[in-house]
Amino acid sequence: MSTDNKPTFRVIVIDDDKEMRESLVHLLETTSWQVDTFTRADSFLERIDSLEPDVILSDYRMPGMDGMEMLRQLKLKNVRVPVVLISAHGDIPMAVEAMQIGAYTFLEKPFDPRRLLSVLKHAAEQHRLNEDAERLKARLAQLSGLDRILIGQTEEISRLREDILNFSDVDAPIMLLGETGTGKEVVARALHDLSNHANGPFVVLNCATIPAERFEISMFGEAATSPGVLASADGGTLFLDEIGACPAPVQAKLLRAIETREYIPVGGEKAIPTNMRILSATNENLEAGVANGDFRADLLYRLNTLVLNLPTLRERRSDVVLLFSHFLAEYGAVYEVGPPELKHEDVSALMSHDWPGNVRELRHVAERLLLAARRGRGSVAEAIKPDHDHGDVPDTLREAVAAFERELIAKAIKTHQGKMDAVAESLGIGRRTLNEKIVKLGLDKNALI
Structure with a gap:
C-alpha cells in the first residue's frame, strides 16, 4: 500500500490480551502507523513524558488500572492526546462516563477494522491540528514590533520587514507595489511609525476616491477657505494610495511640491513650506501609464526613489494558517467569543484557495467564519465563498x-x-x-x- 504524501501517525496500544494486542499491531503497522504497546495502563503512564503519541488506543478492563482511571490520570497530568477506549463489556452509561471524562470515543468489541482505522486517523489528525494551533498561539504571543504588524515566517515577509527597518530613517519617497489586499497601508503606517516623522500625523489620501474636479483642492487646499492634505500632513507622513489615479493636471504641481517642499493653495499666491515624508502605492503598471501619457515620467521617477514590493498571499502560502489563526483570535476578542478550532478540512480549504484578495480577503473570511461559528455552524470553505461559485446567493x-x-x-x-x-x-x-x-x-x- 502506497503511503506517499501521507502523514505517519504514532499510536499507543494498551491491552493485556496478547492475541488482541498482536492483532492490533499487525493491522496498524500494515497501514503505516508507528505503534508502541503496553500491557498495563500504569506502565504506560510512567513513560508518558518520553512518548509523543498522536492517539491512544486502550482496552477498558485491564488488571490494576482500568481505562477510566487512566483517563482521569491523563487529565490530571494535562495530557491532551485523544483516547479511544475499546471493550467487550460496553454499555451506554459506561460510554457516557468515558466521554465525560475526556475519551475521544468508545468502541465495542468485536469492531470493524476499517471503522477503527477511520476513528484513529480522525483522532490523530485532530490532535495534530490542535498541536499546531497551540504552537501558533505561542508564536503569536511572542510577536512584537514589526513581527506583530507583519505576521509571517516566510522568507518573503522576513525580507519585507528587513527592508522596512532599513528604509525607516530615510526621507526619500518610497513607492509600495503590490496587489490589492497585500497590506500596502499597513506597511506605510509601519514606515511612518519607525521614521523621524513618527510624532507627526499620518495622512492617507486614496487618489481613486477623489473626483477629478475636486482633486486639486483636496490635495493643496483652497486659500483662506480650507486646508488640503498637504497642510494636514505637515510634519508627518503623506501616504498617496492608488497614485495612478492622480489626474494629469495635478501631477505637475505635486512633483513641484515634492521637489521644492512648498506648495500654493488653489486661489492663493504665497507658497507655503511643508515638511513631510511622501509614500505612495499602486497595484497598476505605472510604466505603462507613462508610455500612454496618463502618468508623468518625472513624477514616477521621483516617487519611486525607493521601492518596496509586497508579496502576495500565494507567494507566502505557508503563512496562511498562522495569519488566519491571528485574525480569528483578533475577531474573537472583538465579538467576545472563543475562536473555533480549525478542522482538517478547514486547513485544506485555506491552503488550496488562491486568495486573489490576499491578506484583506483572508481577514474577511476569518470574520465570516467566527460569526458563523458563534451561531454553531460554518466552515472555512463556506466562509470563502468564491466569486465564481454561482450557487452561493448573496445574503443582502x-x-x-x-x-x-x-x-x-x-x-x-x-x-x-x-x-x-x-x-x-x-x-x-x-x-x-x-x-x-x-x-x-x-x-x-x-x-x-
Whole structure:
C-alpha cells in the first residue's frame, strides 16, 4: 500500500490480551502507523513524558488500572492526546462516563477494522491540528514590533520587514507595489511609525476616491477657505494610495511640491513650506501609464526613489494558517467569543484557495467564519465563498449589487484588454468612478487581462 504524501501517525496500544494486542499491531503497522504497546495502563503512564503519541488506543478492563482511571490520570497530568477506549463489556452509561471524562470515543468489541482505522486517523489528525494551533498561539504571543504588524515566517515577509527597518530613517519617497489586499497601508503606517516623522500625523489620501474636479483642492487646499492634505500632513507622513489615479493636471504641481517642499493653495499666491515624508502605492503598471501619457515620467521617477514590493498571499502560502489563526483570535476578542478550532478540512480549504484578495480577503473570511461559528455552524470553505461559485446567493442586496458590478466590470476589462478609458465608456461611467469601483470591489486588473 502506497503511503506517499501521507502523514505517519504514532499510536499507543494498551491491552493485556496478547492475541488482541498482536492483532492490533499487525493491522496498524500494515497501514503505516508507528505503534508502541503496553500491557498495563500504569506502565504506560510512567513513560508518558518520553512518548509523543498522536492517539491512544486502550482496552477498558485491564488488571490494576482500568481505562477510566487512566483517563482521569491523563487529565490530571494535562495530557491532551485523544483516547479511544475499546471493550467487550460496553454499555451506554459506561460510554457516557468515558466521554465525560475526556475519551475521544468508545468502541465495542468485536469492531470493524476499517471503522477503527477511520476513528484513529480522525483522532490523530485532530490532535495534530490542535498541536499546531497551540504552537501558533505561542508564536503569536511572542510577536512584537514589526513581527506583530507583519505576521509571517516566510522568507518573503522576513525580507519585507528587513527592508522596512532599513528604509525607516530615510526621507526619500518610497513607492509600495503590490496587489490589492497585500497590506500596502499597513506597511506605510509601519514606515511612518519607525521614521523621524513618527510624532507627526499620518495622512492617507486614496487618489481613486477623489473626483477629478475636486482633486486639486483636496490635495493643496483652497486659500483662506480650507486646508488640503498637504497642510494636514505637515510634519508627518503623506501616504498617496492608488497614485495612478492622480489626474494629469495635478501631477505637475505635486512633483513641484515634492521637489521644492512648498506648495500654493488653489486661489492663493504665497507658497507655503511643508515638511513631510511622501509614500505612495499602486497595484497598476505605472510604466505603462507613462508610455500612454496618463502618468508623468518625472513624477514616477521621483516617487519611486525607493521601492518596496509586497508579496502576495500565494507567494507566502505557508503563512496562511498562522495569519488566519491571528485574525480569528483578533475577531474573537472583538465579538467576545472563543475562536473555533480549525478542522482538517478547514486547513485544506485555506491552503488550496488562491486568495486573489490576499491578506484583506483572508481577514474577511476569518470574520465570516467566527460569526458563523458563534451561531454553531460554518466552515472555512463556506466562509470563502468564491466569486465564481454561482450557487452561493448573496445574503443582502448590497452584496448582490457588488457581485453584479464585479462581474460586469471584470468582463468589460477583459473585453477591452485593460484599456480603462474604453472600459469606462462601455460601462457608461467616468474614469474616476471606474477606478473607485475597482478598488472597492477588490478587482485585480492585471489578472483579468
